[in-house]
Amino acid sequence: MAEYPPFAVTVDLVVLTVRADELNVLLVRRGIEPYRGRWALPGGFVQIDEDLPAAAVRELTEETGLAEPAGHLEQLGTYGRPDRDPRGRVVTVAWLALLPDLGSPVAGTDAASADWLPVARLTPGQLAFDHDRILADGVERARAKLEYTPLAAAFCPPEFTVAQLRAVYETVWGTRLDPRNFHRKVTGTPGFVEPVGRATEGERGRPAQLFRRGTATLLHPPMLRPS
Amino acid sequence: MAEYPPFAVTVDLVVLTVRADELNVLLVRRGIEPYRGRWALPGGFVQIDEDLPAAAVRELTEETGLAEPAGHLEQLGTYGRPDRDPRGRVVTVAWLALLPDLGSPVAGTDAASADWLPVARLTPGQLAFDHDRILADGVERARAKLEYTPLAAAFCPPEFTVAQLRAVYETVWGTRLDPRNFHRKVTGTPGFVEPVGRATEGERGRPAQLFRRGTATLLHPPMLRPS
């Protein structure tokens, strides 16, 4: 194997959540060169005996203090342009994580400061390396997956109302959805959500039924994005 | 960078085509250890100054003698279990290619012999490394993409009939589709196919209109797979 070109392999995470009616991404401020002081996706080097999903989960827990099962984690893609890291040849495997809102400062165990930033407020070229493109790909993947999977519930706490789920769609897609048609679609699709039996209390308006995530993995037919 | 664990990075290709009413995959017989004599996906090491898509295109042309534009090439996923290659730590970026039927023996410039094999005839554990799983993921990706993209045309020659396109769906999905409803769907979806103006000659039955691939990149609404 020694005759083959040596690469460094990293994992980078696009961690998305919905906070205050905005789609937010978890970013860390880099403490070292290159791109010192710039925002970047959380990530790090894969260890020599570590599986790729394990490396992604490790970085996620290091940065958020949260184990995966609460949300969703999937491989997004691999980026390896020869000039993407000035330190040398680094190939990064990017992962997409969708999490419920976990309160504010992530208090990472890591050195660098981490924080949630609204995706819409980021300007192109603001992130280190090629993280602008990775983030854009992650957001696009998330938008597409809301259409044909029940993954919007990954942005919600374990028990949620139809209105909360609708707010996720409206925030991620940047559109408005009719509450009545959305309610019909969600409750009428087998396996999308399962009723808990209880309702909310102390909120404004009529109490809403609580639901859990269903067992379906695909939406047939899909949730349609307004033209 | 020297303090970080060194990896070898490869690209592997899942090259699919439709031949004789069967979904076929391009495989090479390994000439060296490990897995000598076993079938494997074509692939090879990424060079030190080479971009990942460039490495995939290079391997594809080396194995098939064909430039990409005739078909479709996209990144499938990255596989990096620590024990997936007995020679050491190798991470592979897998790519999915959909090509029209290019006649039989691929006559690769490479040493090992390459050939098309029907996917349905392969038994689990028959391929080297973790290529069984990579192939399964590629086939599943192709099946899913036929639903919501016009990519079925990538399996067809530049000019094709509606019936040829339908045969692609039927072969990849393993189902039968109603010729009349399929015709209505394909010709009625803007941008799916564009009429050439000419028709087939010398075939059995009524001559069929010829079409080219349209400009659409997504199918709205999607082509529905029979339950």
Add this chain to the structure above:
DNA sequence: TTCTTTTTCGTCGTCACGACGATAAACGCT
């Protein structure tokens, strides 16, 4: 010619969706 094969055009019932109207069930205020 007549039959067979294949393509292409229609028809009809059903179902899902978008656009609403209407009702139900809580709270806050006077």
Add this chain to the structure above:
DNA sequence: AGCGTTTATCGTCGTGACGACGAAAAAGAA
């Protein structure tokens, strides 16, 4: 207590796409 506000939930209606077919058109084969 009564009333307005807010939000959730249930219906209705028209439209458009789809599945299941029937039927005509256009070629080669017998």
